[in-house]
Amino acid sequence: MQNIIDRFISYVTIDTQSDPKSDTTPSTAKQWILANKLVEELKDIGMQDVSVDENGYVMATLPSNTDHDVPVIGFISHMDTSPDFNGTNIRPRVIEKYNGKDIVLNEKENIILSPRYFEDLLQYKGQTLIVTDGTSLLGADDKAGITEIITAMEYLISHPEIKHGKIRIAFTPDEEIGRGAGKFNVEKFGAEWAYTMDGSQIGELEYENFNAAGVTIKIKGKSVHPGYAKGKMVNSLLLANRFANMLPPNEVPQRTEGTEGFFHFYSIKGDVENTVLEGIVRDHDFDKFEARKELLQKIANELNFKHGNAITLEIKDQYYNMREKIEPVFHIVDIAEQAMKDVGIEPFIKPIRGGTDGSQLSYMGLPCPNIFAGGHNFHGKYEYIPVQSMQKAVEVIVKIAQLTSEKYGK
Secondary structure: OHHHHHHHHHHHOOOOEOOOOOOOOOOOOOHHHHHHHHHHHHHHHOOEEEEEOOOOOEEEEEOOOOOOOOOOEEEEEEOOEOOOOOOOOOOOEEEOOOOOOOEEEEOOOOEEEOOOOOHHHHHHOOOOEEEOOOOOOOOHHHHHHHHHHHHHHHHHHHOOOOOOOOEEEEEEOOHHHOOOOOOOOHHHHOOOEEEEEEEOOOOEEEOOOOEEEEEEEEEEOEOOOHHHOOOOOEOHHHHHHHHHHOOOOOOOHHHOOOOOOEEEEEEEEEOOOEEEEEEEEEEOOHHHHHHHHHHHHHHHHHHHHHHOOOEEEEEEEEEOOOHHHHHHHOHHHHHHHHHHHHOOOOOEEOOOOOOOHHHHHHHOOOOOOEEEOOOEOOOOOOOEEEHHHHHHHHHHHHHHHHHHHHHHOO
């Protein structure tokens, strides 16, 4: 257990926040610090073909130790942390034998991680938790995944009696800003399929996700002295508000769940003359996804008719539901499900209300379901992870490698 704790803490204390406004890859230079550290660590534990390319993608190989052909499989996690919340000066704290009560993260600021609000905490009573100090996110998304993959590779290297085929691993930059798979070299990676270790609570297994698009609405108003504005002024701020209110009021993140889609505006900046409204569109069903985009265009057209082409609508698809690419090779999900059962975990198969590198990689020719990494409350100060969940994730990786060799070796 201590090895996992030490490794995880050594990763999360490195600031690797990505930056959506940057046009470089990685989007932040500080991601190179972790990338270079991982390269050296992979070499130290005995991995082969260790490399980091000009864009910060780290890859390595664990050679096969069997005498028969086995499909090459992979495991992938991302190095960056979310720009949604402070990711600097992370000071993780280890809580041993959690007692099921409130955890004071920051006494000065009265920041409390409470099971009365975060009920999932209670299922980890008696376990070891790693939490924040209340001033930053933790970074378990997805440095837990990195920890688990490297620990699993280290275990397989030291236990050659466990037979497995060739295993490829990769750590990507910029997943949190939707670019993690953007420059991923699938051909170089050379796996038949892979798994992202990027899910949340123990047992999660996911092979479907949202279809996703980004939305930018630029609104041009007309500023006139308010005392003489009748029939002349066009207030772009009010037009932005009208646009948002013309969408279905219940189809927003806070009122949807499961496979239900939504519209979500997360930024508005402007004045009377110019306003920019930014948001996202999400839906698991592709036809409904397309209908949502059509509705946005319909509203833009209607408002433009009334207000003289004041609105410019930009919609850019971001990623698609990987289910379409996973179902034809569903045995890769079956292997992961069986691996969880074999190590004493009840699989919890559910759709992702978001996306991972795996959704894009699946459309790039690398089918890639998502497996739990163990953390909770990602992207904020209440983020935490049970160490025992990380241990189980390591066991799942090892068991997947073993089962692939047993079931699909030739």
